[in-house]
Amino acid sequence: MKNIGVLTSGGDSPGMNAAIRAVVRKAIFHDFRVWGINYGFAGLLNNDIHPLEIGDVGDIIHRGGTMLYTARCEDFRTKEGQQKALQNIEAAGIDALVVIGGDGSFRGAQELTKLGVPTIGVPATIDNDVPGTDFTIGFDTALNTVIDAIDKIRDTATSHERTYVVEVMGRDAGDLALWSGLADGAETILIPEQPYEMEDIVHRLIRGNKRGKKHSIIIVAEGAASGVEFGKQIQEKTGFETRVTVLGHIQRGGSPTASDRVLASRLGAHATELLIEGKAGRMVGMLANEVVDQPIEEALEASHQIDNHMYRLSQELSI
Incomplete structure (x- = not known):
């Protein structure tokens, strides 16, 4: 084995570039050639493959997004698409x-492994919803982006004595909402993993108002409720002036934090090491600050679990 390919797939996340850099430089250090595939699995189907040298990944460790671009590819889900990708991989000598x-990217990696292409997955998503790792690349940066936004919103909420509903990303996982809510002292946090009672939320808001609380911050994961609709309900049921902020894709961008740069560097390098050792069909991750790896199949069969203790703590501290 002398040629290693690297691609980024799915939603972009800060730190992807640092992971690409780690793969390229670790491989070249061990005398391997590296090939970049643009636009994820779509690039495999379209043969958008090019060599990567040391200088190609210079000055990218601090940049958000991905220099290899990313896309979702429905055609790759088909057997025909996978065979076409395999042909292009073989033709490129990867x-x-x-x-x-x-x-979703890991499922594609698993299929390629089944077709005989040794593949390693590196978890990168701001949702932090990949089992087998404590943190995914991009989560810490997105979390700090959310916290910075909430801090600014709190200033306005205090000045005008308003209730603010902030909708954050998290269609199926509530980590961004939970961590940012706990870090910013939100009165209420709505996540997909936990049901909620509107009456309880209204009661908490009214109770806080009666004891002289000047404002309230409610964090809503997009998978738990629509921030706009939830804000309307809050205003109707409490009579409190309520504003809604949907943070949207601002959460995906920006220069990665030091934590994400280090995490991406460690995981990207370990993924390359596994391939050099002849291993395949595995994902790398971080557990208890140790770099680990496990079969991708095990990660895909497991389900993401929210930290219920942290959720209960957020409720206890927001009385």
């Missing part, structure tokens, strides 16, 4: 592949 992305 012996093994590193796939950087979320669980």
Whole structure:
């Protein structure tokens, strides 16, 4: 094996570039050639493959997004699409592949491994919803972006004595909402993993108002409720002036934090090491601050679990 390919797939996340850099430089250090695939699995189907040298990944460790671009590819889900990708991989002389992305990207990596292409997955998604790792690349940066936004919103909420509903990303996982809510002292946090009672939320808001509380912050994960609709309900049921902020894709962008740069560097390098050792069909991760790896199949069969203790703590501290 002398040629390693690398691609990024699914939603972009800060730190993907740092992971690409780690794969490229670790491989070249060990005398391997590296090939970049643009636009994820779509690039495999379209043969959008090019060599990557040391200088190509210079000055990218601090940049958000991904220099290899990313896209979702429905055609790759088909057997025909996978065979076409395999043909292009073989034609390019690529012996093994590193796939950087979320669980959907890992399913693609698993299929390539089944077809005989040794593949390693590197978890990168701001949702932090990939089992087998404490943190995914991009989560810390997105979390700090959310916290910075909430801090600014709180200033306005205090000045005008308003209730603010802030909708954050998290269609199926509430980590961004939970962590940012706890970090910013939100009165209420809505996440997909936990049901909620509107009456309880209204009661908490009214109770806080009666004891002289000047404002309230409610964090809503997009998978738990629509921030706009939830804000309307809050205003109707409490009579409090309520504003809604939907943070949207601002959460995906920006320069990665030091934590994400280090995490991406460690995971990208370990993924390359596994391929050099002849291993395949695995994902890398971080557990208790140790770099680990496990079969991708095990990660895909597991389900993401929210930290229920942290959720209860957020409720206890927001009385």
